[in-house]
Amino acid sequence: MEKQIINTKNAPAPIGPYNQAILSGNLLFVSGQIALNPDNNQLVLDDIKTETHQVMKNLNGILSEAGMDFDNVLKTTIFIMNMNDFAQINEVYGSYFTGDYPARETVQVAALPKGVNVEISVIASK
Template sequence: MFARTLRLAPALLKTRTLTTTSRMSAPYQVIATDKAPAAIGPYVQAVSYNGLIYSSGAIPLDPQSMEVVPGGIEAQATQVFKNISGLLAASGITAAQVLKTTCFLKDMNDFVAFNKIYAEFFGETKPARSCVEVARLPKDVLVEIEFIAVSKQ
């Protein structure tokens, strides 16, 4: 069990104190932005803790309409990276600070096309990565990506 206390911080960041039975108590910030889709479940877009930023899985939803973008893997991957860019900007960092991504593809046959979009987004700053095929993703999208990044602080 753990208790959370909410304290508002600047901009769209919220600071919470996490307390567990193991006597761990440290502040973490909830990262929220309208430049990425709102959570579609009981989770937040991302959190910052101890100099690291952990994102929830980003799927290809348009942040305003909350609808899946039409098109194949290229269109959906492009939207996911737009959403990730919004989260990175809200965190005050860029793609260069991303340390690790975990990518979930509905069909591994999309791997080559996905890699092209992925490489364009990260350029020369390639993070560590895992990429797996999964049976199904939320809203039946083709791709979902989560990341861990280092904060500039």
């Protein structure tokens, strides 16, 4: 199996023993992204919509580095702290796609890294 590590300065550097993404064949596996601004390494937690936009910007930075965009996304996983935030997260998330939405699951969790409210990972294909 051949795999290529994808890293970009347009998304936060990993905060553990993992990579931003791995490209294997035509499939891109993007690690979960949180609302960490890659320019200053600060969390963007003003409100849930702003936080979700930062997560999506980070995902976009990684997709772009791999020569892809949100049209290439096949599947997403959304982890959220509070299911009451789902509608606002969904509104922001949906604005990044053009209509052929990917498969998805959304799961409420007990905790996320650095105390954030939302984390999203994706699988994409060229």
